[in-house]
Amino acid sequence: MQSFKKKINTLISNGLEPLQDGIINFNNPIRIIEDKAKERVKICVNCPSMVDEPISFLAIKDIRISEISKKMCDECGCALPYKLRQSKSKCVKWIE
Numbered sequence: 001m002q003s004f005k006k007k008i009n010t011l012i013s014n015g016l017e018p019l020q021d022g023i024i025n026f027n028n029p030i031r032i033i034e035d036k037a038k039e040r041v042k043i044c045v046n047c048p049s050m051v052d053e054p055i056s057f058l059a060i061k062d063i064r065i066s067e068i069s070k071k072m073c074d075e076c077g078c079a080l081p082y083k084l085r086q087s088k089s090k091c092v093k094w095i096e
Contacts, residue, residue, distance in 0.1 A: 005077075018089040022082030026060070034064065037084040041067055043093050044084065049074040 025033045044050050045067050051074045053059035059070035060081040068080035073091070076083075083091070 018086045019078075019082060021088045022079075022084075022086035025085035026062075026081055029064065033085055036087075037065060040084045040091075040094055041065055041080075043091075044068065044071075044073075044080060047073075047093060050080065053079065 050068070050071050053070050053072045058072075058079065060079045062069040062081040065081070065084070068084060071080045072078060073080060073083060075091075
């Protein structure tokens with residue numbers, strides 16, 4: 001339940017744009033966005049906030065970047081396959 005509340009709070013505070021951007025970029029891969037996601041994943045894999053998605057129907061399988069498949073950020077509740085491919089909001093740990 002806590003994970004679901006984080007997701008709702010993130011949507012309320014950031015709006016739907018970051019999520020929509022991530023979903024579109026996930027489903028329509030563009031090389032430059034995929035390259036950026038691969039750079040970001042190097043930070044995420046060492047972050048204690050990267051956890052397995054506890055809500056099975058929200059777990060996003062990522063075949064292009066397997067390290068984030070079915071993972072979420074425990075800080076904000078975002079699905080990492082979407083979060084790493086969007087440009088509307090950024091994690092404070094990403095150096096860009």
